[in-house]
Amino acid sequence: MPVQKKHGLFWTRSRKEALAAWLFILPDTIGLLIFVAIPMVLALSLGFFSVDGFGGYKFIGLANYYRMFRDPLFLGSLWVTIVYVLCLVPGLYVSGLGLALLVRQRIPLIGVWRSLFFMPYVVSLVVIALVWKVLLIDKIGFVNRVLEMIGIPGQAWLGDPRFALAAVLVITIWFLMGYYMVIFLSGLQEIPREYYEAAQIDGAKSWTMFTRITLPLLRPTSFFVLLVSTVSAVSGSQAFDIIYVMTNGGPANSTSLAVFYIYEQAFKFNNYGYAAAMASFLVVILLVLTLIMFAATRGGRFHLT
Amino acid sequence: MAETKLENNSSDQLADVAAGVTRRELLKTGGKIAAAAAVSSVFAPFFIHTARAAATKTLSFWQFYAPRGGVASQSKWFEDCVAGWNATHDVKVELQYVPNNDYMNGSKLQTAFASGHGPDIFIISPGDFLRYANGGVLTDLTPYMDEEAKKDFFPNVMRTREVEGKIYGLPMEVEPMGMFYSVKAFEEAGLSEKDVPKTWDELLELAHKLTKGNRFGCLFETTPGYYQTFTWYPFMWQGGGDIVAPDGKKSAFNSPGTVQALKFWQDSIKQNVASRNFLGGGVWDVVANLAAGYCAIQNVGIWGISALRENAKDFQYGVFPLPLPPGGQPSSDLGGWAFVANAKGPNPEEAAKFCVWALGSMQQDSIQRVVDWCIKAKSDVSPRKSALDKATAAGGYDSAAMKMFKDVIFPTGRGEPRLAPEVYKAVSDSIQASQLNGADPKQTAEQGAQLIDSFLAGYSGAPML
Numbered sequence: 001m002p003v004q005k006k007h008g009l010f011w012t013r014s015r016k017e018a019l020a021a022w023l024f025i026l027p028d029t030i031g032l033l034i035f036v037a038i039p040m041v042l043a044l045s046l047g048f049f050s051v052d053g054f055g056g057y058k059f060i061g062l063a064n065y066y067r068m069f070r071d072p073l074f075l076g077s078l079w080v081t082i083v084y085v086l087c088l089v090p091g092l093y094v095s096g097l098g099l100a101l102l103v104r105q106r107i108p109l110i111g112v113w114r115s116l117f118f119m120p121y122v123v124s125l126v127v128i129a130l131v132w133k134v135l136l137i138d139k140i141g142f143v144n145r146v147l148e149m150i151g152i153p154g155q156a157w158l159g160d161p162r163f164a165l166a167a168v169l170v171i172t173i174w175f176l177m178g179y180y181m182v183i184f185l186s187g188l189q190e191i192p193r194e195y196y197e198a199a200q201i202d203g204a205k206s207w208t209m210f211t212r213i214t215l216p217l218l219r220p221t222s223f224f225v226l227l228v229s230t231v232s233a234v235s236g237s238q239a240f241d242i243i244y245v246m247t248n249g250g251p252a253n254s255t256s257l258a259v260f261y262i263y264e265q266a267f268k269f270n271n272y273g274y275a276a277a278m279a280s281f282l283v284v285i286l287l288v289l290t291l292i293m294f295a296a297t298r299g300g301r302f303h304l305t
Numbered sequence: 306m307a308e309t310k311l312e313n314n315s316s317d318q319l320a321d322v323a324a325g326v327t328r329r330e331l332l333k334t335g336g337k338i339a340a341a342a343a344v345s346s347v348f349a350p351f352f353i354h355t356a357r358a359a360a361t362k363t364l365s366f367w368q369f370y371a372p373r374g375g376v377a378s379q380s381k382w383f384e385d386c387v388a389g390w391n392a393t394h395d396v397k398v399e400l401q402y403v404p405n406n407d408y409m410n411g412s413k414l415q416t417a418f419a420s421g422h423g424p425d426i427f428i429i430s431p432g433d434f435l436r437y438a439n440g441g442v443l444t445d446l447t448p449y450m451d452e453e454a455k456k457d458f459f460p461n462v463m464r465t466r467e468v469e470g471k472i473y474g475l476p477m478e479v480e481p482m483g484m485f486y487s488v489k490a491f492e493e494a495g496l497s498e499k500d501v502p503k504t505w506d507e508l509l510e511l512a513h514k515l516t517k518g519n520r521f522g523c524l525f526e527t528t529p530g531y532y533q534t535f536t537w538y539p540f541m542w543q544g545g546g547d548i549v550a551p552d553g554k555k556s557a558f559n560s561p562g563t564v565q566a567l568k569f570w571q572d573s574i575k576q577n578v579a580s581r582n583f584l585g586g587g588v589w590d591v592v593a594n595l596a597a598g599y600c601a602i603q604n605v606g607i608w609g610i611s612a613l614r615e616n617a618k619d620f621q622y623g624v625f626p627l628p629l630p631p632g633g634q635p636s637s638d639l640g641g642w643a644f645v646a647n648a649k650g651p652n653p654e655e656a657a658k659f660c661v662w663a664l665g666s667m668q669q670d671s672i673q674r675v676v677d678w679c680i681k682a683k684s685d686v687s688p689r690k691s692a693l694d695k696a697t698a699a700g701g702y703d704s705a706a707m708k709m710f711k712d713v714i715f716p717t718g719r720g721e722p723r724l725a726p727e728v729y730k731a732v733s734d735s736i737q738a739s740q741l742n743g744a745d746p747k748q749t750a751e752q753g754a755q756l757i758d759s760f761l762a763g764y765s766g767a768p769m770l
Contacts, residue, residue: 053419054440054649073734137582139519140599159527159581161742248410250529251581251741253734267412269726270436272419 047277064277096180118178129245161254187221364425439766474643478685488621490601512578515601543633559754567746610684731756
């Protein structure tokens with residue numbers, strides 16, 4: 001009996017609820033541990049080894065990291081990544097917000113328009129890349145035909161180093177803008193209409209309302225969009241598929257993002273250790289960028305600013 | 306309610322009793338198993354090679370000729386081959402199809418080996434030979450072959466499949482590179498077979514005449530990577546250039562032969578007579594490009610003949626050898642895939658025996674299998690003298706295109722080089738820079754040579770040829 005009493009005292013309601021909560025998140029935690037945390041630790045460890053891809057591991061300390069900073073191809077791919085991120089993140093922000101503002105208007109068939117803008121996002125990236133590859137081809141591609149109709153000479157968009165990265169960027173933005181449109185739309189709908197009504201009564205113009213009401217109150221959404229799109233751009237989560245199918249990193253390495261070069265080193269050159277070191281370096285860059293963003297916004301708590 | 310709870314408790318207790326463990330014990334054991342699984346997954350990659358059984362009754366055979374693929378007779382050849390073995394041997398072989406792109410450019414094979422689960426038998430091209438040979442996963446097939454059979458294979462084909470006189474791969478085909486042209490495009494430009502170009506200058510001049518409307522005069526590979534280098538090598542060889550010096554320790558890439566070959570491909574782009582893109586899967590795809598009218602002349606291998614036979618029956622075409630630079634020597638790149646056996650698999654001996662039984666024995670069925678592959682399933686030159694004679698006698702090389710490849714192009718060919726990926730990457734980057742980015746060929750050759758030299762300084766694997 002005393003044991004039962006002790007047991008009853010221990011299992012208070014709050015403790016039971018805490019246990020239930022832990023049990024609910026346990027499967028996810030185990031999944032994250034096995035499929036994310038442990039592979040991350042392993043990948044970080046691999047960076048200190050020479051791995052031949054056939055079961056051979058040799059500890060080489062920081063040699064992979066030394067090699068990384070002297071590898072012109074890796075440094076070149078980092079530069080391509082920087083250009084890609086600097087174009088993609090603002091491009092996505094402007095297109096996503098622009099579309100959200102557009103489809104917030106009371107225009108006929110608004111549901112259809114919203115679906116159309118979102119539609120590319122539900123299609124497989126490989127399919128998108130294959131379709132665009134045909135659309136962009138020299139001479140007979142749809143894009144060049146349209147351009148030639150309006151007097152602009154066609155180009156080998158994917159075969160010319162001057163245009164290939166731009167083509168990849170445009171396709172990535174076109175693919176993702178619908179997704180960010182939905183996020184901005186939800187942010188816009190949280191802004192009370194009364195603010196706009198009051199501003200209208202005071203004689204404010206559309207641009208003033210946009211800069212004084214919309215943008216400031218959208219800061220939490222903007223922060224989320226900038227953070228997620230930066231992570232996605234640096235890690236190349238969409239670009240990899242597109243580049244793999246459309247350009248294979250070419251022409252002349254002009255679309256060889258860091259993630260693509262890491263893939264090549266791992267799976268084409270069998271340099272798993274070197275690839276892991278470069279991947280770890282990329283993660284550090286991402287962490288620093290994220291920390292800067294959180295520091296600049298005090299952890300995204302905009303109501304305190 | 307109370308009754309229900311009581312019933313539930315009783316049933317739980319009964320279940321526990323039936324299982325012979327208490328709930329607490331069950332949870333404890335479950336926790337231990339989960340922890341053990343998590344820990345073992347961390348260290349699994351370090352022990353992968355000890356996990357497999359010592360012997361097996363089934364050998365896996367990976368290749369990329371899928372059922373209902375481009376050419377039905379090719380997958381059927383593989384099925385018949387395996388069925389023939391399985392009917393007469395205790396240890397069975399099981400075919401596994403890997404999609405073409407995943408096999409050649411993807412990570413399927415590499416990750417399988419990295420995790421210690423590589424196939425027992427698989428096919429590789431010389432481009433991938435060093436990766437697997439240096440990784441120690443190729444079985445020496447020599448002990449399982451007769452002397453007569455070893456001599457039956459053409460030496461220029463075997464050179465890149467051997468290390469220190471030991472045979473590690475048995476080729477199923479030889480695929481020389483040539484130039485295919487569209488008869489219709491020629492006729493439209495007022496040209497005929499007599500006008501096929503013999504020199505690089507003549508080719509560029511002809512390509513100008515053939516570039517019209519939506520059609521390019523000629524087409525060379527533009528996608529970076531192994532295949533592009535494979536198609537470009539013979540243009541370099543024609544002028545005496547090479548990648549690695551004969552001793553294998555220094556680069557030979559920075560040479561006049563290399564520079565002029567880089568410039569030739571660059572000129573074709575600069576003069577707007579060759580496309581920077583392609584249709585279909587790549588420039589290896591003759592149906593999607595030449596037959597579709599995207600170009601008038603295309604740099605393709607002998608496999609183009611069977612592709613056109615199967616998928617563009619009415620298309621009229623001709624074949625000619627690669628044109629030459631001033632003072633150049635005829636050359637071609639002899640590609641092709643080979644059967645290899647996994648030395649780290651559970652039963653490398655049986656896997657090796659299968660490879661030899663299928664392609665490398667003096668038995669008539671083995672020779673006939675090579676004949677069938679080269680002239681029925683595909684359109685290739687046979688890697689074996691006996692099979693080539695037999696295929697010729699059977700009329701397999703009677704057509705003008707097959708005859709051109711067998712009698713004119715093949716004798717001038719050199720085995721597809723086997724190079725470390727870092728070396729072909731340096732070559733590929735040089736081609737890309739000059740061909741598509743307008744870089745100075747001389748400078749790109751110098752940079753490529755430096756990269757190759759720095760890699761060779763630390764290289765210790767099988768010789769690059």
